[in-house]
Amino acid sequence: xxxxxxxxxxxxxxxxxxxxxxxxxxxxxxxxxxxxxxxxxxxxxxxxxxxxxxxxxxxxxxxxxxxxxxxxxxxxxxxxxxxxxxxxxxxxxxxxxxxxxxxxxxxxxxxxxxxxxxxxxxxxxxxxxxxxxxxxxxxxxxxxxxxxxxxxxxxxxxxxxxxxxxxxxxxxxxxxxxxxxxxxxxxxxxxxxxxxxxxxxxxxxxxxxxxxxxxxxxxxxxxxxxxxxxxxxxxxxxxxxxxxxxxxxxxxxxxxxxxxxxxxxxxxxxxxxxxxxxxxxxxxxxxxxxxxxxxxxxxxxxxxxxxxxxxxxxxxxxxxxxxxxxxxxx
Amino acid sequence: xxxxxxxxxxxxxxxxxxxxxxxxxxxxxxxxxxxxxxxxxxxxxxxxxxxxxxxxxxxxxxxxxxxxxxxxxxxxxxxxxxxxxxxxxxxxxxxxxxxxxxxxxxxxxxxxxxxxxxxxxxxxxxxxxxxxxxxxxxxxxxxxxxxxxxxxxxxxxxxxxxxxxxxxxxxxxxxxxxxxxxxxxxxxxxxxxxxxxxxxxxxxxxxxxxxxxxxxxxxxxxxxxxxxxxxxxxxxxxxxxxxxxxxxxxxxxxxxxxxxxxxxx
Ligand SMILES: Cc1cc2nc3c(=O)[nH]c(=O)nc-3n(C[C@H](O)[C@H](O)[C@H](O)COP(=O)(O)OP(=O)(O)OC[C@H]3O[C@@H](n4cnc5c(N)ncnc54)[C@H](O)[C@@H]3O)c2cc1C
Numbered sequence: 021x022x023x024x025x026x027x028x029x030x031x032x033x034x035x036x037x038x039x040x041x042x043x044x045x046x047x048x049x050x051x052x053x054x055x056x057x058x059x060x061x062x063x064x065x066x067x068x069x070x071x072x073x074x075x076x077x078x079x080x081x082x083x084x085x086x087x088x089x090x091x092x093x094x095x096x097x098x099x100x101x102x103x104x105x106x107x108x109x110x111x112x113x114x115x116x117x118x119x120x121x122x123x124x125x126x127x128x129x130x131x132x133x134x135x136x137x138x139x140x141x142x143x144x145x146x147x148x149x150x151x152x153x154x155x156x157x158x159x160x161x162x163x164x165x166x167x168x169x170x171x172x173x174x175x176x177x178x179x180x181x182x183x184x185x186x187x188x189x190x191x192x193x194x195x196x197x198x199x200x201x202x203x204x205x206x207x208x209x210x211x212x213x214x215x216x217x218x219x220x221x222x223x224x225x226x227x228x229x230x231x232x233x234x235x236x237x238x239x240x241x242x243x244x245x246x247x248x249x250x251x252x253x254x255x256x257x258x259x260x261x262x263x264x265x266x267x268x269x270x271x272x273x274x275x276x277x278x279x280x281x282x283x284x285x286x287x288x289x290x291x292x293x294x295x296x297x298x299x300x301x302x303x304x305x306x307x308x309x310x311x312x313x314x315x316x317x318x319x320x321x322x323x324x325x326x327x328x329x330x331x332x333x334x335x336x337x338x339x340x341x342x343x344x345x346x347x348x349x350x
Numbered sequence: 351x352x353x354x355x356x357x358x359x360x361x362x363x364x365x366x367x368x369x370x371x372x373x374x375x376x377x378x379x380x381x382x383x384x385x386x387x388x389x390x391x392x393x394x395x396x397x398x399x400x401x402x403x404x405x406x407x408x409x410x411x412x413x414x415x416x417x418x419x420x421x422x423x424x425x426x427x428x429x430x431x432x433x434x435x436x437x438x439x440x441x442x443x444x445x446x447x448x449x450x451x452x453x454x455x456x457x458x459x460x461x462x463x464x465x466x467x468x469x470x471x472x473x474x475x476x477x478x479x480x481x482x483x484x485x486x487x488x489x490x491x492x493x494x495x496x497x498x499x500x501x502x503x504x505x506x507x508x509x510x511x512x513x514x515x516x517x518x519x520x521x522x523x524x525x526x527x528x529x530x531x532x533x534x535x536x537x538x539x540x541x542x543x544x545x546x547x548x549x550x551x552x553x554x555x556x557x558x559x560x561x562x563x564x565x566x567x568x569x570x571x572x573x574x575x576x577x578x579x580x581x582x583x584x585x586x587x588x589x590x591x592x593x594x595x596x597x598x599x600x601x602x603x604x605x606x607x608x609x610x611x612x613x614x615x
Contacts, residue, residue, distance in 0.1 A: 095496065119517065123499050126451075126484040130491035135452050135575035138482045153579065158480050159381060160365055162372045166579040210496035210530075214512075215523040231615075255615060263536070273537055274519050279481065280535070282518055288614045298369055299478075309614055311605070312590070320369045327612075328590045329605050335598035336605070343606030344615060 021173045024050055025110035026078070027101065027128075028059045029092075029120055033068040035059070035076060038116035040186035042179060043077035045143060046114055047187070049152075052145040055111065058082055060104050062097060064090035074195035077187045081197045082108060088204045092120050094127070095209050102131050103202045105174065112152050113176045114143065125178045137167045137177045152177055160279055161298035161305075182283060182306060221274055224258040231257030232286045232307075234277055235265060238293025238314065238333065242270035248292065251341045254348055260284065262294050278303035293333050296321025313337065352411035353506060353528075355402040356462055358473045358485065359395040359417045359430055364388070365478035372583065379581040381479070391429045394474025396541035398534040399430045401504055402472050403542070409506055412436045414465060418457055420446050424557075431552035432544035438557040439465060445562050445569050451480075453572030455488030460565035462493065468529055470511065475500045475533045483533070490531040498524050502537035 024046050029036040035043075039059070046057040059078035061069055063085065070081045082104050088096040101124070105113070115125040117139055129136040137143075137154030144153045146168065152175035153168045169175045226232065233252040235245055245259065252259045260282070261275040277284055279299040285306030292313045294300060301324055304310070312325040313336050322328045329336050364387050371384040383389065402413045415430035418441040431438050441461055449457070462471060471493070473486035483499070490497035502516040511530055515522045516537040544552070562569070593608055595601035609615045 122483060123487075123497075126482075126487040127491050127497065129484075130452070130455065130488045135450060136484060137576065138451075138480075138484060157584075158581075159363070159372070160478060160481065162367075162369055162583065163374050163381065163581055164584050165581050167576050168579055170575050170577070172575055211498055211524050211526045213522055214525050217520045217523070219520040221519065267536060267540070273516065280475070288609070296369075297366070298372075299365065309612075311609070313602075313605075317592075318370075322590045322592075323369070323586060324588060325590045326588065327593060327605060327608055329593050329598075329601045331598035331601055336602035339599035339602035340606050341602075343603040344609075347606055347610045348615060 021109040021111040022055045023108070023110045024053060024055060024057050024112040024114065025108070026057065026059045027113065027115045027121070028061045028069070028073055029116065029118065030061060030063050030066055030069045035061070035069050035072050036118070037186060038118050038181040039073070040076045041181065041184040042114045042116055043073065044187045045179065045184040047077045049112065049143060049145050052147055053112070053150060056080060058108070058110070060101065062089045062100050070197045074193050075189045075191050079195050081195060083197055083199045084202050085199065086202060086204050088206060088209065093209055093213070094124055094211055096204055097124055098127055098131065099204055099208055100202045101128050104200050105132055107200055111150070111173050111175065113174050115176065115178045117178045117180050121178055125176065129176045132174065134172055134174055134176060135169055137169070140177045140179045141183045143177045143179060151175060157302060159298070161302040182285065219272065219274055221258070224256065226258040226260055226275065226277070226282055227284060229258035229284065229286050231255040231288045231290070232260045232277070232284050233257055233290045233292070234260035234262065234294060235292050236262040236294030237264040237268070239265070244333070245271055247337060247341065251290070251337070251344065254341070254344050255288070257286070262300050291321055292337060294321055295319045296324055313340070351409060351506070353405055353409045353469045354411045354467055355405060355470045355472060356414045356416055356465060356468050357395070357398050357402045357430065357435065358458060358471070359399065359415050360392045360477045361389045361417065361419050361422060361426055362392045362477055362479045364390045365393070374581055374583050376580070376582055379578045389423055389426055391426060392474050392477045394476060394478070394534060394536060396429070397536055397538045398472040398474050399433055399435060400541040401501070401534050401538050403434045405470070405504060405506065411469070414439060416458065416461055416465070417441065418446060418454055420444065427557070428552045429544065431555055432548040433542055434548055438555065440557045440559045441565070442559055443562040445572065448574060449572055450574045450576045451482050451484040451488060452575050455485045455492055456572050457562070457565060457567060458485065459489050459492035460567055461560060462489065464560070464565065470529060471495070471531045473531065473533050475535045486531050486533045493531070495529055495531050496526045497531045498526060499533045500535040501532050502535055504532060
């Protein structure tokens with residue numbers, strides 16, 4: 021078994037941003053491994069994305085084309101990936117921890133009879149064993165673990181998106197494209213998508229916002245979120261929330277920041293009445309500056325914050341918002 | 351049509367343990383539970399129990415809670431029973447002390463086969479200790495069943511399950527034949543509180559307990575494929591600058607000035 025394989029995802033004829041990140045991670049690992057980086061691409065017409073994968077760091081592309089692979093469907097994708105892995109025997113596989121990666125990654129590992137290092141934020145190669153080592157947060161981010169594998173290969177890591185940068189597109193890179201023939205039986209498809217309901221957010225997208233203002237359980241109800249919206253608008257930002265707030269039904273789950281919510285990386289993250297539980301902080305570790313307003317000086321959020329006010333938000337927030345209005349509109 | 355459901359539940363260190371009380375024994379590579387903080391049933395597993403009970407209440411059938419561990423706290427593990435589950439099966443064996451996700455799925459799958467006669471396997475979307483989200487998908491693979499992750503609702507229509515999968519901005523609706531494995535997310539809604547009657551009934555029930563050999567497995571079947579090199583608490587060097595004022599409102603104003611000064615607004 022040899023070679024490092026990145027399982028790619030395609031959107032709009034291009035490889036996804038998390039695939040670009042993994043190709044870069046793969047190239048970094050290959051400095052030690054020296055076995056080359058391949059991208060596995062699946063789709064009904066994935067051909068267009070192959071050059072894109074090569075331009076972003078793939079030395080070779082394995083391509084599987086089938087009408088059943090048009091959109092992600094777990095049973096068909098699993099069968100195709102199983103065939104690719106069995107035909108090409110990679111020693112290391114990298115999968116992004118996206119909606120698709122989380123859904124299929126562990127199943128693929130079990131199908132191949134091997135283990136997974138889940139949710140890695142860093143992957144390395146042990147120069148002696150050539151085995152994979154993954155560093156990952158555990159216990160909601162309260163602790164970090166370094167994990168490695170037994171001899172049994174492939175070694176599979178599922179990597180948290182945005183853990184690696186993408187390489188600049190390099191159109192001059194060359195790479196081979198190999199088509200892998202897979203016979204997919206339509207009867208294989210068990211899980212069928214019957215409806216997709218999108219609840220698009222208004223205004224600035226939380227994941228892309230440069231400024232995010234989030235509220236927590238200490239706000240006591242849904243009304244104060246109107247005040248947060250006013251503040252967010254002044255700062256051209258978006259409104260986030262802790263899970264406690266979403267579970268209480270004060271705002272929609274699309275606002276949840278954290279381990280099981282959205283990952284944000286704004287320049288400025290203002291938290292109001294949020295305690296700063298590790299599972300919340302897991303979603304905003306990329307924020308450049310965290311500001312906390314909380315009445316409890318011992319709250320964990322102050323350990324993560326750059327600026328803090330210990331006080332009652334009922335008093336702090338209106339004055340803060342007013343001052344922001346004056347400063348930003350003068 | 352009655353529906354028989356097996357719900358996998360895990361006993362975990364209370365994830366709401368404040369970060370300041372969270373301790374790791376780096377030598378033993380283990381988390382040391384904060385003293386006086388009892389373990390809990392993994393929150394998402396309670397969401398799964400809740401969905402199971404709703405389905406049983408609507409269609410009839412049986413809900414069996416299944417758990418694997420080494421040091422069960424019985425009051426904690428009986429929670430699914432006190433919420434209304436019919437049976438509790440505990441897999442307990444000293445060989446489980448260093449088990450990984452792969453071994454856990456192998457043992458649970460063997461237990462599920464032994465329990466038999468199931469239409470649906472429910473699990474929490476992930477366990478709040480290792481956040482792996484692997485065991486349910488492993489069960490699907492080992493039992494050869496379809497899988498759907500992060501459900502917020504499940505309905506039974508004819509011979510199929512209709513599952514809404516929670517997504518960051520909306521949801522997908524899937525259809526799958528039974529039996530199937532479905533993982534449940536907190537979007538499913540608050541798990542019910544055990545009633546006094548439920549607690550009384552649970553206290554009278556004795557869990558079924560199986561060891562590794564009862565499952566027809568030997569130690570090699572559940573041998574770890576992963577090993578832990580290190581476990582530690584990350585250190586943050588962040589220094590918070592506290593903004594003070596004559597009163598809370600004044601501090602709020604000064605915070606804005608500070609952010610302006612730092613060119614953040
Ligand atoms: C597996 C798992 C996954 C999770 N995923 C997420 C996730 O993705 N995102 C997430 O956010 N959480 C997540 N959680 C939950 C997390 O552990 C916390 O429970 C949650 O983040 C707490 O939300 P909070 O800070 O709003 O509430 P609390 O912890 O209750 O904090 C409220 C804060 O408000 C302050 N306060 C109260 N009144 C006032 C006032 N008048 N003025 C000023 N301050 C005040 C209090 O001092 C307190 O610090 C997860 C948990 C688990 C187990």
